Amino acid sequence: MPHGRPLRAVTIAHVARAAGVAPMTVSRVINTPEQVAEATAARVREAIAQLGYVPNLMAGGLSSRRSRMIAAVVPTIAHPMFAMLIDRFTASLRAAGYQVMLSLTGYMDASAEAELVHGLLGRRPDGILVTGVGHAPPTQQMLSEAGIPVVEIFDAGPNPIDVLIGFDHEAVGRRVAEYFLARGHDSFAMFAAADQRARSRQRGFVERVASAGGRLLDASILPAPSTITAGREAMRALVPRLDRRTALFCSSDLMAFGAIVEAQQHGIAVPERLAVCGFGDFEISAANEPPFTTVTVEASQIGLDAAAIILARLAGEPTQRRIEVPFRIVERASG
Amino acid sequence: MPHGRPLRAVTIAHVARAAGVAPMTVSRVINTPEQVAEATAARVREAIAQLGYVPNLMAGGLSSRRSRMIAAVVPTIAHPMFAMLIDRFTASLRAAGYQVMLSLTGYMDASAEAELVHGLLGRRPDGILVTGVGHAPPTQQMLSEAGIPVVEIFDAGPNPIDVLIGFDHEAVGRRVAEYFLARGHDSFAMFAAADQRARSRQRGFVERVASAGGRLLDASILPAPSTITAGREAMRALVPRLDRRTALFCSSDLMAFGAIVEAQQHGIAVPERLAVCGFGDFEISAANEPPFTTVTVEASQIGLDAAAIILARLAGEPTQRRIEVPFRIVERASG
DNA sequence: TTGTATGCGTTATCAA
DNA sequence: TTGATAACGCATACAA
Numbered sequence: 270m271p272h273g274r275p276l277r278a279v280t281i282a283h284v285a286r287a288a289g290v291a292p293m294t295v296s297r298v299i300n301t302p303e304q305v306a307e308a309t310a311a312r313v314r315e316a317i318a319q320l321g322y323v324p325n326l327m328a329g330g331l332s333s334r335r336s337r338m339i340a341a342v343v344p345t346i347a348h349p350m351f352a353m354l355i356d357r358f359t360a361s362l363r364a365a366g367y368q369v370m371l372s373l374t375g376y377m378d379a380s381a382e383a384e385l386v387h388g389l390l391g392r393r394p395d396g397i398l399v400t401g402v403g404h405a406p407p408t409q410q411m412l413s414e415a416g417i418p419v420v421e422i423f424d425a426g427p428n429p430i431d432v433l434i435g436f437d438h439e440a441v442g443r444r445v446a447e448y449f450l451a452r453g454h455d456s457f458a459m460f461a462a463a464d465q466r467a468r469s470r471q472r473g474f475v476e477r478v479a480s481a482g483g484r485l486l487d488a489s490i491l492p493a494p495s496t497i498t499a500g501r502e503a504m505r506a507l508v509p510r511l512d513r514r515t516a517l518f519c520s521s522d523l524m525a526f527g528a529i530v531e532a533q534q535h536g537i538a539v540p541e542r543l544a545v546c547g548f549g550d551f552e553i554s555a556a557n558e559p560p561f562t563t564v565t566v567e568a569s570q571i572g573l574d575a576a577a578i579i580l581a582r583l584a585g586e587p588t589q590r591r592i593e594v595p596f597r598i599v600e601r602a603s604g
Numbered sequence: 605m606p607h608g609r610p611l612r613a614v615t616i617a618h619v620a621r622a623a624g625v626a627p628m629t630v631s632r633v634i635n636t637p638e639q640v641a642e643a644t645a646a647r648v649r650e651a652i653a654q655l656g657y658v659p660n661l662m663a664g665g666l667s668s669r670r671s672r673m674i675a676a677v678v679p680t681i682a683h684p685m686f687a688m689l690i691d692r693f694t695a696s697l698r699a700a701g702y703q704v705m706l707s708l709t710g711y712m713d714a715s716a717e718a719e720l721v722h723g724l725l726g727r728r729p730d731g732i733l734v735t736g737v738g739h740a741p742p743t744q745q746m747l748s749e750a751g752i753p754v755v756e757i758f759d760a761g762p763n764p765i766d767v768l769i770g771f772d773h774e775a776v777g778r779r780v781a782e783y784f785l786a787r788g789h790d791s792f793a794m795f796a797a798a799d800q801r802a803r804s805r806q807r808g809f810v811e812r813v814a815s816a817g818g819r820l821l822d823a824s825i826l827p828a829p830s831t832i833t834a835g836r837e838a839m840r841a842l843v844p845r846l847d848r849r850t851a852l853f854c855s856s857d858l859m860a861f862g863a864i865v866e867a868q869q870h871g872i873a874v875p876e877r878l879a880v881c882g883f884g885d886f887e888i889s890a891a892n893e894p895p896f897t898t899v900t901v902e903a904s905q906i907g908l909d910a911a912a913i914i915l916a917r918l919a920g921e922p923t924q925r926r927i928e929v930p931f932r933i934v935e936r937a938s939g
Numbered sequence: 940t941t942g943t944a945t946g947c948g949t950t951a952t953c954a955a
Numbered sequence: 956t957t958g959a960t961a962a963c964g965c966a967t968a969c970a971a
Contacts, residue, residue: 278751280964291942296966306940321749326726327662327671328964331947336662338727346681346708356710368723371706373681375691388703391661392673414656416613497891523887530893552858553888556832558865615948626958631950641956663948666963 279322287316299324330393338368339579340394342386344464345373345494348521349551350568351400354422357572358398365580370394376464376493379405390415396579401465402426402433418582420575424466425593432582434574434592438466441564441596442473442518445546448598449516450481454544456512458487460503460519460528462495467520470548474518486510495520500527508535515543516604522547522554522563529561529603544604554601561603566596614657622651634659665728673703674914675729677721679736679799680708680829683856684886685903686735689757692907693733700915705729711799711828714740725750731914736800737761737768753917755910759801760928767917769909769927773801776899776931777808777853780881783933784851785816789879791847793822795838795854795863797830802855805883809853821845830855835862843870850878851939857882857889857898864896864938879939889936896938901931 285292290313297305298313305313316322330336339362346352359369372389374382386408389397396418403426404412412419412430419431424438442459449457457478461471468490475488487507491499500519504527507517519525525547532543539545539559547554550565574592581588620627625648632640633648640648651657665671674697681687694704707724709717721743724732731753738761739747747754747765754766759773777794784792792813796806803825810823822842826834835854839862842852854860860882867878874880874894882889885900909927916923 278964281966282964292964293943293966294941297941300966304940309940321745323722323725323746323750325666325728325964326723327665327728328947329966331660331662331666331949332964332966334947334966345687347684347687349682352680352682356708359708368727369707371708372704373691373694373706387658388661390658392703393660393662410656411658415658497887501891526888527891530891534893552832553861556836556862556865558869613948616950617948627948628950628959629957632957635950639956644956660948663963664950666965667948667950669950669963 278325279320281322281324284313284316284320284322287320288313334393336393336395337366338370338392338394340370340372340389340392340397342372342374342382342389342397342399344400345375346371347494348549350549350566354568354572354575357569358576359572361573361576362579365576367395374400379408383408383411386411395583396420398422398575398579400424402429402435403465418579420578422571422575429591432578432588432590432592434571434578434594436566436594436596438469439473439476441548442470442475443477444473444596445470445518445564445598446474446477446481446483448546449518449544450477450483452516452544452604454483454514454516456484456486456515458485458489458507458515458517460487460489460491460500460517460524462493462499462520462524463490464493464495464520467493467495470518470520484512486512486515491524495524497523497527497530500524501531502527504528504531505535508532508537511537511543513542517543517545519545519547522549522551522561525561525563525603526553526557529557529559540602540604546598546603550599554599559602562601563599564596565599567594570594613660614655616657616659619648619651619655619657622655623648669728671728671730672701673705673727673729675705675707675724675727675732677707677709677717677724677732677734680710681706682829683884685884685901689903689907689910692904693911694907696908696911697914700911702730709735714743718743718746721746730918731755733757733910733914735759737764737770738800753914755913757906757910764926767910767913767923767925767927769906769913769929771901771929771931773804774808774811776883777805777810778812779808779931779933780805780853780899781809781812781816781818783881784853784879785812785818787851787879787939789818789849789851791819791821791850793820793824793842793850793852795822795824795826795835795852795859797828797834797855797859798825799828799830799855802828802830805853805855819847821847821850826859830859832858832862832865835859836866837862839863839866840870843867843872846872846878848877852878852880854880854882857884857886857896860896860898860938861888861892864892864894875937875939881933881938885934889934894937897936898934899931900934902929905929 461467547563554563796802882898889898
C-alpha cells in the first residue's frame with residue numbers, strides 16, 4: 270500500500286459518490302460533456318464545485334497516454350523576440366486545450382541541456398519546441414525517439430529532427446553587409462555575442478564584406494547574453510580605430526544601442542561618421558533618439574506556426590517540414 | 605484494454621528484462637542507487653542506455669504522490685526583475701532535483717488566471733510560486749486547499765495564503781517622494797502602468813507628495829505593460845505643463861528612459877529642469893547617458909529565498925512565513 | 940446515456 | 956541486496 274504525503278485528496282471517486290453516479294460519468298462530464306445528459310452533468314458539476322475537485326492530470330495522462338502538455342525550450346525570455354514568440358505559442362496551444370511547460374536554457378552547456386530535455390520528456394509531452402538546430406547527439410536522439418512532434422525554431426540547417434521553422438542567420442549577415450555596401454560603405458565592423466546564431470550572422474557579414482573587398486575594422490565576440498554595456502565597451506575600443514565613415518552591425522539591438530550611446534559620448538555623429546544596424550527590432554530601436562536601423566523577424570509568426578504545426582500533427586494531419594521565416598531590414602535614422 | 609497512440613514506448617519492465625532484474629531494482633537504480641549492488645546497477649544502467657529508456661514521470665508521480673515539479677506563475681519574463689528571479693529560482697530547485705513548470709500570465713483577467721492555476725494544480729506540483737497577493741477568491745481557495753507550499757512573491761499584504769516574500773509598493777512610492785522632497789523639489793509627476801503594483805507605487809508617491817504640500821502636475825496611468833513609447837508619449841503631454849523644475853517618478857525604467865529621451869528632444873535639461881527616477885534597476889538605467897536614478901530590489905534574492913523556503917517545507921522543516929525584501933534608491937545623474 | 944472491468948507505468952511496502 | 960504485490964487516479968473499451 271503506497272503512501273506518500275498525508276493526503277486528503279479529492280478523487281474522481283469522491284465526486285462520483287457525491288453525485289450518485291459512476292466515476293466514468295464524472296470523467297465524461299469533464300472531458301466529453303456532450304455525452305452526458307444535462308441533468309446528470311449538472312449534479313456532477315455541483316459535486317465538483319462542492320468538493321473543490323481538481324482532476325489529477327498525471328493519472329489522466331497515464332491512462333490516456335496523452336499529457337495535454339507541450340514542452341518549450343528557449344534560451345531566454347528576456348529577449349523580446351522569444352518573449353513574443355512564446356506568448357503566441359502558449360496562447361494558441363492554450364486555446365486548443367494544451368498547457369505549455371516552458372524551460373529556459375540560459376547559456377547552458379550541452380550536457381545540462383540533454384539533462385533538461387530528458388527531464389522534460391519524462392513528463393511525456395505531446396509535442397516539443399526547441400530553439401536552434403544542431404543539438405548534441407544525445408539530445409537529438411532523445412527527441413527523435415520520443416515519438417512526438419518536434420519543432421526546431423529560430424535557425425536553419427540541413428537535417429531537422431522533424432519540423433524546422435526559422436531562417437538562415439548567415440543570410441542575415443550577408444544581407445546587412447549588402448545593405449551597407451549598397452550605401453557606398455567600405456569600412457565595416459561587427460560585434461557579436463558568443464552565441465551560436467549571433468556568430469552565424471557575424472560569419473555571413475564578414476564573408477560578404479570580404480568578398481566585396483571591404484575593410485573590416487573589427488569582428489569582436491562578446492560574452493553572451495548581449496548587453497548594452499558590452500556594446501558600449503566594444504565601441505569604446507573601436508573609437509580610436511574608426512575610419513572617416515564606418516558601418517557597424519551588432520548582433521542585437523541592445524548592443525547597437527550601447528554602441529550608439531558610447532559613440533555619441535565621443536562626439537561621433539550617427540549616422541554621418543558611424544552607421545549602425547542592430548538585430549531584433551526591439552522597442553528601443555524605434556523609440557530611441559535617433560531611432561536605429563535593425564533587422565526584423567516575425568517572431569510572433571514563428572510562435573503561431575509552431576503551435577499550428579504541432580496541433581496539426583496531433584490531429585494526424587500532414588504538415589510542412591520546413592518553414593522559412595522572412596526577415597527584413599528596417600531602415601531608420603542610424604544609417 | 606486502454607489504448608492511446610501507437611506506442612513502442614520503453615518501460616521499466618523492458619529495462620528490467622534486458623538487465624535480468626525485477627522492475628523494482630531498475631527503479632532503485634534510478635532513484636536510490638545507494639541501495640543497489642554496484643554490479644547490478646552497472647547492468648541496469650547499461651540496459652537503460654541501450655534501450656534509451658526515459659522514465660515516465662507521470663506514472664512515477666502518480667505512484668509516489670510526488671511530482672518533483674514546482675509550478676511558477678509570473679506576469680512576464682520580459683521584465684528583467686522577473687527574468688532574474690525565475691533564473692535563480694529554477695537553478696536552485698533544479699539543483700535539488702525539481703523541475704520548474706513556468707507559466708506567464710501576461711495581463712490576464714482573474715478568471716483566466718484561475719483556470720491557469722487550476723490546470724497547474726492538476727499536474728500536482730509539489731509546491732507553487734505565484735506573483736502578487738490578493739488573487740481572486742477561487743484562485744486563493746484552490747491554492748490553499750492544494751496542500752502544498754504556496755509562495756506569493758513581489759508584494760506585501762496582510763493575509764498571505766502561506767508564505768509571502770516581497771515588499772510594500774506603496775512604501776516604495778513614499779520613499780521616492782521623500783527622496784525628491786529631500787532634494788528640495790516641490791513640483792512632481794508620476795507615470796504608472798495599469799498594473800496592480802505599479803498603481804500602489806503611484807498611490808504611495810502621490811500621497812506622500814500631497815502630505816508634504818507638493819504640487820502634483822500629473823499622475824497618469826498608462827496601459828500595461830510599460831514601454832519606452834508610453835514614457836515618451838506621457839512626457840510629450842507633460843512638457844507644456846512642466847514647472848521650472850519638476851521631479852518625475854516612473855513605475856518602470858523603460859518608461860523613465862522614454863521620458864528622458866522625449867524631454868531631451870524638447871531641449872529640457874535632465875536633471876536641471878527635470879529630475880527622473882525609474883523603477884527596476886534595469887541595465888539601461890545604468891548604461892544610458894545620462895545614467896538615471898532608479899529603485900533597486902534584490903529580485904534574485906527573492907528567487908533564492910522562494911526556492912529555499914519551498915525546499916525546507918518539503919523537507920518538513922518550519923520556515924518563515926514572511927520575508928520583507930529590501931529596496932533602495934540608486935542615485936544617478938538624472939537627479 | 941450510463942456503468943463495469945481493466946490497465947496505463949511506476950513506486951511503497953513487505954518479504955525473502 | 957533483491958523481488959513480489961498492490962495501489963496511485965484516471966480513461967479506454969465494451970456492455971447494458
